[in-house]
Amino acid sequence: MGIFGKDDATPSxxxxxxEKLMGLGNDYWIEDDAGDHVYKVDGKTARLRDTWKLEDAxxxxxxxxxxxxxxxxDAIKIEVGDQEAVVRKxxxxxxxxxxxxMDGKNLKVKGDIIGHEYTIERxxxxxxxISRKHFHMRDTYGIExxxxxxxxxxxxxxxxxxxxNE
Numbered sequence: 001m002g003i004f005g006k007d008d009a010t011p012s013x014x015x016x017x018x019e020k021l022m023g024l025g026n027d028y029w030i031e032d033d034a035g036d037h038v039y040k041v042d043g044k045t046a047r048l049r050d051t052w053k054l055e056d057a058x059x060x061x062x063x064x065x066x067x068x069x070x071x072x073x074d075a076i077k078i079e080v081g082d083q084e085a086v087v088r089k090x091x092x093x094x095x096x097x098x099x100x101x102m103d104g105k106n107l108k109v110k111g112d113i114i115g116h117e118y119t120i121e122r123x124x125x126x127x128x129x130i131s132r133k134h135f136h137m138r139d140t141y142g143i144e145x146x147x148x149x150x151x152x153x154x155x156x157x158x159x160x161x162x163x164x165n166e
Contacts, residue, residue: 012144012145013145014143015031015032015038015145015155016030016033016142016143017140017155027042028043038056038151039054039055039155040055040057040059041159051064052066054152063153063155064079065078065156065159068086074164076163078153078160083102083103083153084102084103085100085156085157087101087161088101089164097110098113107121107127107157108120113161113165115132116131116132116141118161120154120157120158127149128143128144128145128158129143130143131144143155
């Protein structure tokens with residue numbers, strides 16, 4: 001059973017993140033459910049925009065997350081391997097929602113973003129759940145990646161949403 005109390009056949013991976021990772025120049029380790037360092041968010045400031053690099057435990061860059069300059073509305077671009085995605089807050093609709101525009105595989109982020117209780121969906125199916133319910137440490141929340149979705153992409157989307165929500 002995962003941190004979210006689920007007990008189904010869908011394979012999942014669970015990670016732990018802290019809210020305060022978005023400070024400029026801050027580095028932060030993301031741990032798996034065994035407490036091992038799996039990814040490191042390397043926070044950089046590049047001129048007038050924020051940039052974060054997601055590295056694996058060996059220091060290999062797996063994603064770049066960067067604010068888009070001169071965008072009509074706030075947006076963050078994610079580069080994971082050969083994939084690119086752009087995260088934007090949805091302007092119309094009820095509740096907090098973000099769109100993740102990718103090449104034919106768009107994602108939706110829905111739920112209580114501020115409270116870290118939200119899902120990331122593809123075609124109406126959850127691909128990740130973000131929750132702080134099962135964590136007693138202050139400013140800590142979990143990311144459960146469901147199925148065969150790249151954890152680096154999901155974690156990058158969570159970093160982007162956190163930044164856009166500040």
